[in-house]
Amino acid sequence: MAGKRNTKTEAKIKAAFTSLMQSKGFDAMTVSDIARAAGINRGTFYMHYIDKFDLRQQLIDDTIDDLTEILVENSDDNGQTITTDGKAICDAFKEEAIAKALHYVKNDYAFFNAISRSGTDMQLYDRLKNVLKQLIVAQAKRFGEEPKHDYNGIPADYAMEILVSAVSSIIWLWIRRGCNETPEQICHIIETNKTTAPIDVLW
Template identity: 35%
Template sequence: MQRQTNTKEKIKDVFIKLINEKGFDSISVSDITRSANINRGTFYLHYLDKYDLLEKLEDELINEITNILIDETSIYDLENNSPFEYDVVLKMLNYAKKEFSFIAAIASEKGDPQFPSKFKKLLHLQITTKFGDLTKKLTPLVAGLSVDYNIEIMLAAPAAIILLWINNGGKDSPEKIAKLIVDGTRISPYDIVY
């Protein structure tokens, strides 16, 4: 079992390196096996192809982040005025920091162009899970429009901040980014400018 884990970690490390060097589209299974110093049969014991490898690694990442975001002990507090609680966001960012090399690779132009939208869906799940029935009670910001626009406004800034943090190399501390996200959902753009 430990040997299998080591092989999968080796494949993952090489995969990240190759995405950064060549881009996902240019990578072949041969590139991966050659760089990982394993034979193709060993690769195929774990993955069907490079797409399966990407999907399984992303699914693992998404499942872990989902578990953090929908933590049972974290209930939305109306007095907080934010769908994102500091402790939950911080825990997610600390996990992202641990998996930063993979996240940065797939979030880059050379990685998976679908990753930002997959990530945004996770944040959407956070809002709908935390608010629960409250989303059904939202009033559209503009008469005649769906409340989906309200939810999109709540999602846009946190998603953009996290992706910017990733693209900037995660230089700022998770604590500062978590505070920015939580505080940012409580204030209007007008408050930022003036």
Template identity: 30%
Template sequence: MSNKNEQVDPRIKRTLLLIRDAWIGLMEEKGFEHVTVRDITERAGINRATFYLHYKDKYDLLDKVVDDMMDEFSAAFRLPSGFEASDFIKDTDTPPDSFIRQFEHIAEHVYFYKVMLGPRGLPGFLKRMESIIQDSLTHRSIIAQPNDREVMMPRDLIVRYSTSAHLGIIMYWLENDMPYTPKYMATQLVRLHGLGSTRLFNTEA
């Protein structure tokens, strides 16, 4: 859950987690449109009155859970305040903490991401992730080189390419049941961003 719930009574936090987990499980089984509040409360082991203490309906639940998760996803990727171009890591074997945090966040909530990005997930969810990544990479590109005239090709093309690669790596990791650690994945992502796919193939052999 998001930081907004950090000061909430532990019993309420547990109830919210039960509701969220029940909803995600039902989403995977039959899709959002077929899930009812009764389904959720029965799966969570709570009564309907308890559900309505926290959410107006299943659409309110959807909005709040997704918003919370996207807030966490964005926060994990966020650069520290005062970050400057000189702070960028030049070593492609040393990923920035923000890249590692993003994979750690996804690993912590892997079931949620697998369901939301799967065949019974929400069509617009991938776009929200993509938008967060794109905004962050745009911000990083401006820090690295604020002058568009010094960029070798249109900035939006670079960012769009990098966003697709970034999201593709995340999707691969999830689709293959996270065979590598968050740090390993973050390192490979830095190599792709820094070297490009062509230079990563050893053609000297």
């Protein structure tokens, strides 16, 4: 991207991109389509983005940056010691932080909905998982804890995947279902999931 970011212009381009994602899909849209829908000329578009692929990537990058900032700023320990047992790993996801992240998603639902339905593109989902993993590691390091090799017999990397996949999948399903529930209701589901064995959900 060249030059200083023009927030108003980029907001128009994002809105155009989101609308076209829903009406035409990413593969069918062109830069001309985006520029026309945004009410700008192609030259203005190219002042900000290389092409539609660069636009999509920057939008995803910006979204992940925003979510990371929200989760990190609102995930302090509140004076509690965090260890690397299973419970402490779950405590890395503070309910307040998750709630604020969910409000961010709901407020920009059209974009998240468009991205989540863009064919096989699961980049946003995968990167959300990575943010959650980084949050857990950062919380542990903050208190000088060394990662364990396993948790109740489950290798650490699998345990991490189980936890972040559960949280990410709940959020992703919420988006795909239209964000019908409130962020607080989804937070409650995530909190309940921390202490609920998968088999208990089925029986």
